[in-house]
Amino acid sequence: MATELYDLTAPVFTRGLKALSAILDKAVAHAEETGADAESYLALRLAPDMHPLSKQVQIACDGSKLCVARLSGVDAPVNEDSETTIVELQARIASTLDFIGSVPRDAIDGQEERDVVLKFPGGEWPFKGQGYVVGFALPNVFFHLSTAYGLLRQAGVPIGKRDFLGVPG
Amino acid sequence: MATELYDLTAPVFTRGLKALSAILDKAVAHAEETGADAESYLALRLAPDMHPLSKQVQIACDGSKLCVARLSGVDAPVNEDSETTIVELQARIASTLDFIGSVPRDAIDGQEERDVVLKFPGGEWPFKGQGYVVGFALPNVFFHLSTAYGLLRQAGVPIGKRDFLGVPG
Numbered sequence: 001m002a003t004e005l006y007d008l009t010a011p012v013f014t015r016g017l018k019a020l021s022a023i024l025d026k027a028v029a030h031a032e033e034t035g036a037d038a039e040s041y042l043a044l045r046l047a048p049d050m051h052p053l054s055k056q057v058q059i060a061c062d063g064s065k066l067c068v069a070r071l072s073g074v075d076a077p078v079n080e081d082s083e084t085t086i087v088e089l090q091a092r093i094a095s096t097l098d099f100i101g102s103v104p105r106d107a108i109d110g111q112e113e114r115d116v117v118l119k120f121p122g123g124e125w126p127f128k129g130q131g132y133v134v135g136f137a138l139p140n141v142f143f144h145l146s147t148a149y150g151l152l153r154q155a156g157v158p159i160g161k162r163d164f165l166g167v168p169g
Numbered sequence: 170m171a172t173e174l175y176d177l178t179a180p181v182f183t184r185g186l187k188a189l190s191a192i193l194d195k196a197v198a199h200a201e202e203t204g205a206d207a208e209s210y211l212a213l214r215l216a217p218d219m220h221p222l223s224k225q226v227q228i229a230c231d232g233s234k235l236c237v238a239r240l241s242g243v244d245a246p247v248n249e250d251s252e253t254t255i256v257e258l259q260a261r262i263a264s265t266l267d268f269i270g271s272v273p274r275d276a277i278d279g280q281e282e283r284d285v286v287l288k289f290p291g292g293e294w295p296f297k298g299q300g301y302v303v304g305f306a307l308p309n310v311f312f313h314l315s316t317a318y319g320l321l322r323q324a325g326v327p328i329g330k331r332d333f334l335g336v337p338g
Contacts, residue, residue, distance in 0.1 A: 001281050002171035003299055012303055046215075047322040112170045130172055134181055139334055142308055146315035153216040165308055 005071060006108040008133050010100050013064035016145050017100075019166030020060060021093045023149060023159055024086055030157045038086055044151045053151045055081075057089045060144040061096040067137040068100050070116050071129055072107035174240060175277040177302050179269050182233035185314050186269075188335030189229060190262045192318060192328055193255055199326045207255055213320045222320045224250075226258045229313040230265040236306040237269050239285050240298055241276035 031038035042054040051059065058081050069076035077099055083089045112130035119125075127136060149164045200207035211223040220228065227250050238245035246268055252258045281299035288294075296305065318333045 001279070001299075002173050003177060003281065003303070004171050007299075008172060008177070008303065015304070016308070046319045047325070050319075050322055110170070112172065130170075130176075134172070134177065135184070136334065138307060139181075139185070139311055140330075142311035143315045143318075143330070143333060146312045147319055149312075150215045150219075150316055150319050153219055156216070161309075161312070164312060165305065 004105075004109045005111055005129065005133065006105040009067055009071065009108060009137070010103065010105075012138065013067070013141060014097060014100055015166040016141060017060065017064060017093050017097055019164060020057065020145055020148060021090055022166075023152060023157070023163050024057075024090060024093075026159055026163065027152050027155070027157045028086055034156070036155075039084075041152060041155055041157075042084070042086065042089070044155060046147065046151065046154075050147075053148055054083060054089060056144045056148040056151065058083065058092065060141055060148065061092050063137060063141040063144060065096050065099055067133065067141070068103050068108065070132070071111045071114060072103045074103050074107060173274075173278045174280055174298065174302065175274040178236055178240065178277060178306070179272065179274075181307065182236065182310060183266060183269055184335040185310060186229065186233060186262050186266055188333060189226065189314055189317060190259055191335070192321060192326070192332050193226075193259060193262075195328055195332065196321050196324070196326045197255055203325070208253075210321060210324055210326075211253070211255065211258070213324060215316065215320065215323075219316075222317055223252060223258060225313045225317040225320065227252065227261065229310055229317065230261050232306060232310040232313060234265050234268055236302065236310070237272050237277065239301070240280045240283060241272045243272050243276060 027041055028038045043052050045052045062079065065076045077095065079092065083092050112128065114129040116127045116129055116132040117124050118127065118136065145164065149159065153159060196210055197207045200210070212221050214221045231248065234245045246264065248261065252261050281297065283298040285296045285298055285301040286293050287296065287305065314333065318328065322328060
């Protein structure tokens with residue numbers, strides 16, 4: 001039967017982003033319980049030259065959004081990365097989920113051989129659709145979801161692996 | 170065309186574990202350059218109740234090994250999780266790569282509907298093969314690969330996203 005490209009992307013990103021949203025809710029609750037400033041979590045970084053939590057959330061959203069857009073050919077909404085609060089980041093996640101949900105399965109299934117060329121400051125990374133999903137989009141989104149989770153674990157937010165994995169659907 | 174289950178698992182884990190091995194080599198080189206004790210990295214944790222780097226490597230190996238074993242029905246080698254040095258962890262990664270490489274494609278392709286039941290202290294998590302790969306095995310392995318990377322970034326090892334992603338193949 002094999003796995004259709006839609007099943008490898010849209011529902012996987014949706015589950016991951018919903019899990020991220022729930023984790024951010026737990027972070028807010030933890031801050032309230034401990035008297036911490038939840039917004040201060042957004043500046044946390046694992047290393048001085050790594051992105052802070054706010055950017056990890058933005059990249060997790062963009063990685064998901066752009067994968068769905070590149071495979072389907074549907075234009076993705078433009079985001080300015082201007083979010084500075086958890087409420088704004090939750091809205092960013094919600095709008096990303098809306099976009100993913102708006103793209104129909106038949107726009108993604110069958111795009112395994114579609115050319116997807118990623119452009120970096122140092123050059124280009126040419127993929128076909130399938131290799132892009134398996135070799136870049138999924139690892140990249142999971143990287144940023146994991147890093148966001150790790151930052152909040154490091155800040156003491158009581159979350160566990162089940163929070164990261166989300167609810168299988 | 171869709172994606173065969175083998176292409177979703179064995180080569181993805183292989184690339185991730187090879188990237189992890191190369192990252193550990195860079196950690197050793199960084200320790201030598203800075204006069205640090207590379208073995209001390211193995212005790213690093215993002216939070217007191219998270220696993221240390223050594224265990225992150227072991228779980229990344231086990232998650233990969235067990236996925237291939239559960240889908241194929243081929244018995245996986247047993248590991249005692251007794252590694253205490255980077256050299257031993259590199260051998261663990263190498264033996265995991267050998268096992269993954271020993272399982273033929275036709276033992277994994279077509280196993281999308283195979284029952285895979287994960288047992289936890291709190292109960293069971295029943296999956297079919299495809300849902301297990303997409304909803305558990307891939308996120309879980311990427312989580313531990315990302316966490317290992319994050320711990321070494323936090324320790325100052327000069328690595329970047331390309332080191333995490335490895336070489337698409």
